[in-house]
Amino acid sequence: MCNARVSLIGLICRHICIVHINCLSIKSFLKDLSDELDDSCGVVVHNKILKHLLWADDLFLVSTYATIMQRQINNLNSYCKKWQLIVNTMKTKIMVFGDIHIQDDFFHLDGNTISITEKYTYVGNEVSDTKNPFCGIYESIIQKCYRSCYKIREYCRQIGQLPPALSVHFFNTLLMPIIEYGSEVWYCPSSVEKLSIFQRNYFRRVLHVRQKTPNNGVYGDLGVLPLEIRLKNNVIKYLHHIHDLPDTSPVKWVYKDLLLLSDAGFSNWVTTAHKLYEEHPLSDKCDIGSFLNLKREAMKRNIKKSSGKHFQSTWLENISDIDKQPKLRTYMKFKSEFKFEPYLNLHNVKLRAAISQFRLSAHHLRIETGRHTRPYTPAEKRLCLKCKENQIQDEEHHLMLCSAFANERKPLMQCAAQYINDFETLTSEEKFIEIMKSENIELLTALGTYLVDSAKCT
Secondary structure, eight states: OOSSOOOEEEEEEEEEEEOOSSOSOHHHHHTTHHHHSOGGGSEEETTEEEOEEEETTEEEEEESSHHHHHHHHHHHHHHHHHTTEEEEEEEEEEEEESSOOOOTTOOEETTEEOOBOSEEEETTEEEESSSSTTTTHHHHHHHHHHHHHHHHHHHTGGGOSOOHHHHHHHIIIIIHHHHHTTHHHHOOTTTTHHHHHHHHHHHHHHHTOOTTSOHHHHHHHHTOOOHHHHHHHHHHHHHHHHHHSOTTOHHHHHHHHHHHHHHTTOOOHHHHHHHHHHHSGGGGTSOHHHHHTSOHHHHHHHHHHHHHHHHHHHHHHHHTOTTTOGGGTTHHHHOOSOSOOGGGGOSOHHHHHHHHHHHTTOSOOHHHHGGGSSSOOOGGGOBOSSSSSOOBOOHHIIIIIOGGGHHHHHHHHHHHHHHSTTGGGSOHHHHHHHHHHOOOHHHHHHHHHHHHHHHHTO
């Protein structure tokens, strides 16, 4: 939809039922519907008259005037009587787009009043009569996702909490299709943040960390890309798809008109799609004209590869910037690769959660709690209250140096000496980094055990 306000009236019919018992398909009865509708009653799209859209047994009539729409409804009624078809008037509604007022009882179909509605779910997507017709779709998607999450928990209650790898798989296979459905059309940069928040909160629960845990840490430990990247890629791929459509396609007609409006300064879907491509890393290699001429498989492969690489390089820069990401000041020391971390494969939930919280600064050490004190405590004064070393209670101090947990630390140090080469010759900081980088399950188990036991002593 462009920013210019246009009056448009749509009739949405759900479930056109066939009375004939000898029919093979509804398509055979509706193929000549267009011939029965008045050519002067549609809307002009790219110098062509568009009178209706038909998807299975769902029919959408469109017109620019109420009286003309009623004429189309009368034509539809005559056609249905001719072929003994029945329109489900309970699910048939009128939607009015634009600044016009029509009485609620103006439209009739075979003696039944057709009510005017403000929103309607058509082909799986909720459409409203506002300036942004998809403004309500984001809340609808989130509600569907929450219902799916509750169902997953209910089904899996007997086997306990799902491991992180399976939780990520469930998100990609069960929730992502709900989120992505129709995103090529309804994507809006200013509104999609609601869906991104849902994704981040879902993965924070998987890691058992706080809601304010840095996004880059959550993405990095699970090795998942932000939802917005995938949604942007969908829009760009759909732009390529439309370009490949034949000129006889109504979608191609709409695209050409939107392109003309976009060039004239009216912001619409084409404006958004072109802007997304200009911001995409693939645009550095080829302009939009060359991109639209790529073969479909090559296009999809290049988009996925370039967007993934670009995010990973940006992610590494962000976690290395202490000014922007102060909570990840320790994380950057041992995390250098964007991937699913092996410690998440630990079967013990408590150990796994303890390591996640420790890595992502979602713990209760003074280096973190001190930032929330009133008055504010500077980082250099957030000293450990458990020992007498008079040192800052950060992650390295807690894991390697604090004398209060010397006994709890012994099994961890023995395990580290067994699996890390030349461990005894390393400095305290080097030992800390090697332990946190380790992918050895036994060492990770010892690390989680130490963190859990030391937390009990606090």
